[in-house]
Amino acid sequence: MIQSVVVLLWLVVCAVQDTRQRLLANRLTLGVAALGGVYLCWTGGTWLGASVGQGLWAFVLALLLTLPGYALGRLGAGDVKLLAALALVSDAEYLLGAFIGAALTSVLWLLLAPKLWPLMGQRLTDCLGHLAPEPSKKLPFAPFLLVGFTLVWFWIH
Structure with missing residues (x-):
């Protein structure tokens, strides 16, 4: 359980940074990837308890899901x-659930944000600046991944 909370907190930090700055620091992404890889090799399992094979399959799946989006300009390298x-x-x-949850919540946001944005206070819209409902703008991915991971976490536990 504590491992899931740590992953959740890491995703919160990533979501805040992505929402405010429209970038994800390599320390947050590559740092956790390196720690996850070392942990996987050292213990024979992922931080959340999956086997090496499951962790490596999830890694391949992550690349299969994101590299086409990166090539098309829909996702950034940080994503x-x-x-x-x-x-x-x-x-x-967890990966598929978080990814699907992120996709669904981003669609929901695209539908609801134009109606909700004018009702929000300026302090809130300033904090959520890069989530503003502008048609030509690429939204930050980390906040939606956080929501997707949280939903999967509650579903599994």
């Missing part, structure tokens, strides 16, 4: 590294 790091510390179930 690819974020999902790869999440894969190395979890498993395919």
Whole structure:
């Protein structure tokens, strides 16, 4: 349980940074990916308890899910590294659930944000600046991945 909370807190930090700055620091993504890889090799399992095979399959799956989006300009390099790091510390179930949850919540946000944004206070809209509902803008991915991971976490536990 504590491992899931640590992953959740890491995703919160990533989501805050992505929302405020529209970038994910390599220390957050590559650092966790490196720690996850070392932990995987050292203990024979991921941080959340999956086997080496499950962790590596999740990593391959993360690349298969994100590299096409990166090639098409829909995802940034930080998003690819974020999902790869999440894969190395979890498993395919968490990864797919978080990815699907992120996709669904981003669609929901795109539908609701134009109606909700004018009702929000300026302090809140300043904090959520890069989530503003502008049609040509690429949204930050980490906040939606956080929501997706949280939903999967509650579903599994």
